[in-house]
Amino acid sequence: MRLLLIEDDTVLGAAVRDQIAADGQSVDWVTRLDAAGHALRGTAYDLVLLDLMLPDGRGIVFLRAMRARGDVTPVIILTALDQVSDRIEGLNAGADDYLVKPFDLAELSARIGSVARRYSGNPNPIISHGALEIDLAARSVLRDGKTVALTAREWALFEALLARPGQLLSKAQLEEKLYAFDAEIESNTIEVHVSRLRKKLGATVIETERGMGYRLGKP
Numbered sequence: 001m002r003l004l005l006i007e008d009d010t011v012l013g014a015a016v017r018d019q020i021a022a023d024g025q026s027v028d029w030v031t032r033l034d035a036a037g038h039a040l041r042g043t044a045y046d047l048v049l050l051d052l053m054l055p056d057g058r059g060i061v062f063l064r065a066m067r068a069r070g071d072v073t074p075v076i077i078l079t080a081l082d083q084v085s086d087r088i089e090g091l092n093a094g095a096d097d098y099l100v101k102p103f104d105l106a107e108l109s110a111r112i113g114s115v116a117r118r119y120s121g122n123p124n125p126i127i128s129h130g131a132l133e134i135d136l137a138a139r140s141v142l143r144d145g146k147t148v149a150l151t152a153r154e155w156a157l158f159e160a161l162l163a164r165p166g167q168l169l170s171k172a173q174l175e176e177k178l179y180a181f182d183a184e185i186e187s188n189t190i191e192v193h194v195s196r197l198r199k200k201l202g203a204t205v206i207e208t209e210r211g212m213g214y215r216l217g218k219p
Contacts, residue, residue, distance in 0.1 A: 001046035002177050005029040006036045019105040024139050024152040033057045052079040067094035074115045130219035148200050157193050161216040170213040
């Protein structure tokens with residue numbers, strides 16, 4: 001998944017960014033709402049982490065504006081506002097979850113996974129696909145009962161395909177999942193990672209539609 005983190009606290013923001021990266025996700029981090037709006041206009045994010053008190057405005061107003069224009073991107077609010085009325089206001093504005101600071105980073109990871117599974121139509125964190133058993137929460141894969149080690153980039157691509165079974169994803173859409181990782185994206189990056197995934201998970205796990213993109217193969 002590719003996430004947008006909107007948080008002006010540099011210490012917390014860095015900790016959340018590092019946690020998300022350690023979980024094998026990519027993340028873009030901004031500290032202002034104007035930058036967040038620009039990011040959302042240019043990128044299709046899978047989930048937004050939103051602080052409510054930003055230097056240039058209130059996150060709750062930003063969230064209401066997102067929903068008013070039809071943006072259904074999942075949003076988890078991260079805030080120090082801990083009154084029940086604050087939580088109700090956030091959820092009524094269209095948030096999918098609400099975490100009060102300070103929070104445990106492992107809990108944040110679990111909340112992100114839960115919201116993502118809800119939106120992908122798969123609330124069960126463990127799914128089977130042919131000879132593969134995939135734990136979405138632990139980000140682990142078993143092939144014929146044996147653990148398969150995937151890099152963060154490989155997992156990001158595989159997860160993107162798992163979230164949209166049967167749907168064709170273009171090379172550009174898959175590249176978006178990798179932009180937040182440090183290494184530069186070469187013109188053949190997607191092809192290289194798809195080839196590696198096929199070697200690790202099975203030759204038919206990813207189908208290629210020549211000139212169009214890739215989709216999850218049939219079990």
